[in-house]
Amino acid sequence: xxxxxxxxxxxxxxxxxxxxxxxxxxxxxxxxxxxxxxxxxxxxxxxxxxxxxxxxxxxxxxxxxxxxxxxxxxxxxxxxxxxxxxxxxxxxxxxxxxxxxxxxxxxxxxxxxxxxxxxxxxxxxxxxxxxxxxxxxxxxxxxxxxxxxxxxxxxxxxxxxxxxxxxxxxxxxxxxxxxxxxxxxxxxxxxxxxxxxxxxxxx
Numbered sequence: 586x587x588x589x590x591x592x593x594x595x596x597x598x599x600x601x602x603x604x605x606x607x608x609x610x611x612x613x614x615x616x617x618x619x620x621x622x623x624x625x626x627x628x629x630x631x632x633x634x635x636x637x638x639x640x641x642x643x644x645x646x647x648x649x650x651x652x653x654x655x656x657x658x659x660x661x662x663x664x665x666x667x668x669x670x671x672x673x674x675x676x677x678x679x680x681x682x683x684x685x686x687x688x689x690x691x692x693x694x695x696x697x698x699x700x701x702x703x704x705x706x707x708x709x710x711x712x713x714x715x716x717x718x719x720x721x722x723x724x725x726x727x728x729x730x731x732x733x734x735x736x737x738x739x740x741x742x743x744x745x746x747x748x749x750x751x752x753x754x755x756x757x758x759x760x761x762x763x764x765x766x767x768x769x770x771x772x773x774x775x776x777x778x779x780x781x782x783x784x785x786x787x788x
Contacts, residue, residue, distance in 0.1 A: 626651070627659050631668055634682055637768040639694030641677040692741050693758055694765075701726055703769065705734050706743070707776055709752050710759060 633649060634640060640648070646656040660680065663669045670683045674695040681691060696702040704724035708715050715723075721731045738744040745753050752758055759780055762769070766777035 626655070627663055627668075630656075630659055630663060631682070634669055634680055636765065638681045638686065638765065639679045639691065639698045640768075641674070641679050641698070644698075645680065689742065689754065690757065690761065693743055693754075693761060696738060696741065696743055697758075697761060697769065700770075701730060701734050702738060702743075703773065705731060705738065706752065706758060707762070707772060709744075709750070710755060710762075711776070713751060 629649060630645060633645065637644075637648070642656065642660070645651070645660070646653060649656075651659075660669070660671070664671055667683050669680050671678050671680050672691055672695075674692075677695070679691070679695050679698070681694075686694065697706065701724055704726075705720055708720040708723045712719070717728055717731050717735075721728045724731065726734075735744060735746070735750060739746045739750075743753055743758075745751050762773055763777040763780050766774045
């Protein structure tokens with residue numbers, strides 16, 4: 586059983602390491618074997634973040650089948666090498682490929698990584714005139730949860746609620762959802778498949 590788990594872990598790391606192969610990694614230490622193994626793991630993390638920007642610590646650890654200490658060590662090395670960057674997001678610390686996202690995009694991705702805010706954003710992008718009740722039904726949450734989420738998104742600058750509730754920079758949100766649809770959920774994948782018309786969205 587342990588051998589099968591280790592084999593699956595190695596397969597996962599190799600898959601993402603191929604994506605991260607072009608990421609500059611510096612400061613490797615230790616003997617040749619351990620350095621090579623660490624190099625592969627850091628490439629895997631870098632590759633994973635290229636497809637799942639905004640992932641938090643636990644998601645990275647679990648999706649790559651890494652240990653907690655192992656994840657902490659390699660993330661710290663990547664941050665020190667300026668291959669990736671981290672940003673506080675409430676109780677989370679989220680990780681991104683270095684220098685690739687604006688402050689707005691990092692904030693937006695942080696909320697899109699959360700199920701309820703993502704569902705609310707998808708609802709408003711699909712129907713800018715959606716009522717709170719309609720959003721609650723689509724997101725399968727209470728009306729109070731929708732109200733709280735809308736307030737959080739507005740405070741973060743993802744929504745504008747000065748006159749009517751509307752998405753800030755909708756084309757940016759749509760682009761992020763389409764580009765990284767596979768890293769979200771089936772609803773986002775379905776949204777991405779029909780998003781072309783929304784790229785000219787003008788609420």
